Amino acid sequence: MKTVKKVVFCRSFDSIAHSQKKSFKKGFSLIELVLAIVVVAITLAALPNIVAQTQKSNELAIKQELTYSAKTLMGRIISMPWDSTALKAMCENDRGVTSCSNSDIKSYLRANRNIRIPIYNSNGLGNRPGSLIADNHGYVNQNRISEADRTRTYTPGNNSYGFNDDKNDIDDFRGTLRTRNEEASNEDFISDMLFVTEVDYVSGTTTGGTTLEFSPSGTGNSIDGGTPTNIKRVKVTVEDTDGNPGTGEYRSTMYFYAPNIGMNKPMVMDYKGM
Structure with missing residues (x-):
């Protein structure tokens, strides 16, 4: 018969004082505290960079939206x-x-379908060089343009004529336009936007009969009552605000200089029911 002996190991803390066991617990909690402080410190150190990067991303998105x-x-x-x-x-x-x-005017255009429009001189008598009615009498007659147009004293204005007369030429877009982000139709926009469109005349000189020179930094003449020229300057400014101009944090401004080189033929078409 085999004899199996059971060996039991006993661990006793009788020799360790109560105060020492209590100090072990304090030491473990202190390590946790140090680790927590390190983690929080790293997070706080990185937070400004995260916020700055987020702000830069939002700024770029707003600027892109204003520019587009x-x-x-x-x-x-x-x-x-x-x-x-x-x-x-x-x-x-x-x-x-x-x-x-x-x-x-509408009746005239319907009666003379697809007629070519003369290029009138906006700041003097006669017609601009290269216009349809400048020299060629045969061309004038062929395109049903009156001989009186050759010496026409022409003054462009801010009124609209012809079809779709609400907005049918460049200066009709002058003024302000607002889009508010909370409106259902504008949910694709990141922020509210204010559009300000300005149109005025810019002076220019013709050299050699073919070159038109002007200064982009020149002061323009008002469309309303100003001296007309053959160049219109269009300025479009968009801001991220639904308030007054100049109250937005970001803005995008574009310029375009439109010379008086004529206009397309007005197309007239009758629509008849089935």
Whole structure:
């Protein structure tokens, strides 16, 4: 028969005082505290960089939105005719009357479909070099342009004539436009935006009959009552605000100089029901 002996090991803390066991607990808690302090210190040290990076990302996104919005509006403006007053001048000359109402102008354009518009001189008598009615009499007759247009005294203005007369030329876009982010139709925007569009005349000189020179830093003449020239300066400013101009934190400004080189033929089309 085999004999199995059971050996029991006993661990006793009888020789350790109560005060010593208590000090062990304090030492373990102190290590946790030190680690916590280190972690918090590292977090606080990195937090300003995280906030700064987030702010830079938001700033870039806002600036991009303002720039794209300004570019979109500018593209819409410069696609419009230089000045629809040319339609009024052509109607009056061709009909031999002193004044054409907008209703008369629409009737005239419907009767003379796809007629080419003369390039009137905005700051003097006669016509601009290279215009459709400058020299060639045959071309004038072929395109149904009146001989009276050759010596027309033309003054562009801020009124609109022809079809879609609410906004049918460059200066019709002057003024302010607001988009508010809380509106359901504007939810794609990051922030509120204020659009301010200015249009004025800029003086220029023609050299050699082909080159038009002007100074971009020159002071413009007001569209309302100012001296007309053959150059319009368009300025579009977009800010991230729905308040007054100048109250936004960021802004984007674009300029475009539109010379008086004529306008497209007004297209007239009748729509008939089935």
